[in-house]
Amino acid sequence: MNEIENAVAASPNEEFTDKPESIWRSMWDSLKQNRAAMVSLVFILLLVAIAVITSAFPQVLPHNPYEQSLTKTLLPPNSEYWFGTDQLGRDIFSRILIGTRVSLAVGVIAVAISLTFGIIFGSIAGYFGGKVDTVIMRIMDIMLSIPSILLAIAFMAALGQGIDKAVIAISLVAIPEYARIVRGEILSVKENDYVQAAKVVGNKDGRIIFHHILPNVLSSIIVRATLGISSAILDASALGFLGLGVQPPQAEWGDMLGRARNYIFQAPYTLIFPGLAISLTVLAFNLLGDGLRDALDPKSRQN
Amino acid sequence: MSDEVLLDVQHLKKYFTVSKNFFGKTTSVLKAVDDVSFQIKKGEAFGLVGESGCGKSTIGKMIVGLYTPTAGKIIYNGIDLTSLPRKERRQYCKDIQLIFQDPYASLNPRMTVGDIIAEPIIINHLRPKNEVEKRVNELLNCVGLSSNYRNRYPYEFSGGQRQRIGIARALAVEPKLIVCDEPVSALDVSIQAQVLNLLESLKSEFGLTYLFIAHGLSVVKHISDRVGVMYLGKLMEIAPKNELYHNPLNPYTQALLSAIPSIDPTKRRHRIELKGDVPSPIDPPEGCRFCSRCFKEADKCKKFNSELKEVSKNHFVACSLFDGEGERNKHLQNL
Numbered sequence: 028m029n030e031i032e033n034a035v036a037a038s039p040n041e042e043f044t045d046k047p048e049s050i051w052r053s054m055w056d057s058l059k060q061n062r063a064a065m066v067s068l069v070f071i072l073l074l075v076a077i078a079v080i081t082s083a084f085p086q087v088l089p090h091n092p093y094e095q096s097l098t099k100t101l102l103p104p105n106s107e108y109w110f111g112t113d114q115l116g117r118d119i120f121s122r123i124l125i126g127t128r129v130s131l132a133v134g135v136i137a138v139a140i141s142l143t144f145g146i147i148f149g150s151i152a153g154y155f156g157g158k159v160d161t162v163i164m165r166i167m168d169i170m171l172s173i174p175s176i177l178l179a180i181a182f183m184a185a186l187g188q189g190i191d192k193a194v195i196a197i198s199l200v201a202i203p204e205y206a207r208i209v210r211g212e213i214l215s216v217k218e219n220d221y222v223q224a225a226k227v228v229g230n231k232d233g234r235i236i237f238h239h240i241l242p243n244v245l246s247s248i249i250v251r252a253t254l255g256i257s258s259a260i261l262d263a264s265a266l267g268f269l270g271l272g273v274q275p276p277q278a279e280w281g282d283m284l285g286r287a288r289n290y291i292f293q294a295p296y297t298l299i300f301p302g303l304a305i306s307l308t309v310l311a312f313n314l315l316g317d318g319l320r321d322a323l324d325p326k327s328r329q330n
Numbered sequence: 331m332s333d334e335v336l337l338d339v340q341h342l343k344k345y346f347t348v349s350k351n352f353f354g355k356t357t358s359v360l361k362a363v364d365d366v367s368f369q370i371k372k373g374e375a376f377g378l379v380g381e382s383g384c385g386k387s388t389i390g391k392m393i394v395g396l397y398t399p400t401a402g403k404i405i406y407n408g409i410d411l412t413s414l415p416r417k418e419r420r421q422y423c424k425d426i427q428l429i430f431q432d433p434y435a436s437l438n439p440r441m442t443v444g445d446i447i448a449e450p451i452i453i454n455h456l457r458p459k460n461e462v463e464k465r466v467n468e469l470l471n472c473v474g475l476s477s478n479y480r481n482r483y484p485y486e487f488s489g490g491q492r493q494r495i496g497i498a499r500a501l502a503v504e505p506k507l508i509v510c511d512e513p514v515s516a517l518d519v520s521i522q523a524q525v526l527n528l529l530e531s532l533k534s535e536f537g538l539t540y541l542f543i544a545h546g547l548s549v550v551k552h553i554s555d556r557v558g559v560m561y562l563g564k565l566m567e568i569a570p571k572n573e574l575y576h577n578p579l580n581p582y583t584q585a586l587l588s589a590i591p592s593i594d595p596t597k598r599r600h601r602i603e604l605k606g607d608v609p610s611p612i613d614p615p616e617g618c619r620f621c622s623r624c625f626k627e628a629d630k631c632k633k634f635n636s637e638l639k640e641v642s643k644n645h646f647v648a649c650s651l652f653d654g655e656g657e658r659n660k661h662l663q664n665l
Contacts, residue, residue, distance in 0.1 A: 220431075220435040221438040221439075223430075223436075225438070226396060227394050227396065228423060228450035228502070242438075243438070
């Protein structure tokens, strides 16, 4: 016994004197190297700031986003109305800024809801397997076989109009995707020795899933969720374009596009700016998601 | 070692379904473990050897409850574990622990060493909360690691150190029986000796009983009191260590022992070379499992599978050469 201790003590490892580098820390280090991801991150933080400030202090907006003026309809961009005015004479710039809150909230909340259910269903299916797995995954397959926007419209038809209903519809539609990813990841991790070891020492199934399996598959789920925010924003815009999202006069990017489409030749700026807002936001989330995936994948890590 | 039987394995079987037809009916099975019986006495180290795929790890996993046996009983301290429902079965996790083969796969990479060792103590309510840390330090010292390593992650350790962590985790629940599933086969030879010595000293320190699974007879020779030899899902021979090494009776054991390399040139012995490969456990030979490769093959081996019989005290052999007393003597004369 003593000689063993001595043997270990005789081979000290100098690195052990430092604090260990956590996985998140090294992920952040490697994310910092990725310029596109960092620019996207800054852009997203800016959007969050805009969303918070404009809803807390609407007076910072250059114009009241809801105030109509029939004498000033469809004005091109000018020094007073930076992005021009829409068909009802409202300032497009102010409406885009105030619409940030809705779009971001829709993206984040929809992903949070679908991720929660996706993790629950995917974990149960992947961990227990067998009949439970078959039943859950066949239901998910059926949902996946219907075009998502069509399914969302169907849910909207059942639930009624409104942005809150749109969020529910978008998250319901996205559940199968997350469930599939989570299930796949769990299948690949659950046969690991450390999961078996957790069973042997007497862990209950729930604890094994949440303490031993999910932390080890979290990275790929985070990446997918970041990418999912952008598709939720797009879905919300599509529903808004179809007139199923926010109720007038509330501003939402997709809804602005939809209502302005009759003026596309007459006043293209009424579409360009909300369209740009959607595209840039979606692009930022996609680039950040890609960056996160690279940062979390040890094989593509540069150090 | 006492005479009290701690673990009694009776006619244990594990069949894996390989393929099913369209209607979900099983069409082919892999007989990983096929009717295996043995007993482990309190305080002994029982070695289980055999080549890869002979089912020795499957037995270990059934004993700790990772696999459900197809048939047979696992009687621990007089209680048949296979008949217990899942919840009650979990109670016995505390008593029977497993040390894994691959120290790189058996530790959760997202947990610190301290958390890995503390978890079994916490979930089984073995210590009040404020004493858990003390106990973790104790366990780390027990396996020859510094308690300063508590906040490190597994990837910062070498294979031997990781295996020590795995041993500490198994000890955390204060088990009575530890199934060591090839605990040193993934380690360097120099580290192997350290870990084996550690296991031995822990055994006497805590009065543990081991089921020691290995694929090499030399490792088993070091640590076991009795040894069981497996081939293709069946036990071929069980004997006390010295008896087995000096007087192997089953032809398979003889072939296995003759394959151990010796560094002493004067002691070089005749090596028995077996023909062919191990048959597939999906379609094992009828009769004796070893008959297709046996160098003493008799005609009746192809049809008749003989059970383990005690041919001398504590020495069990499953071989038709020992079925009749007369034939046994004939065989012994030939040796």
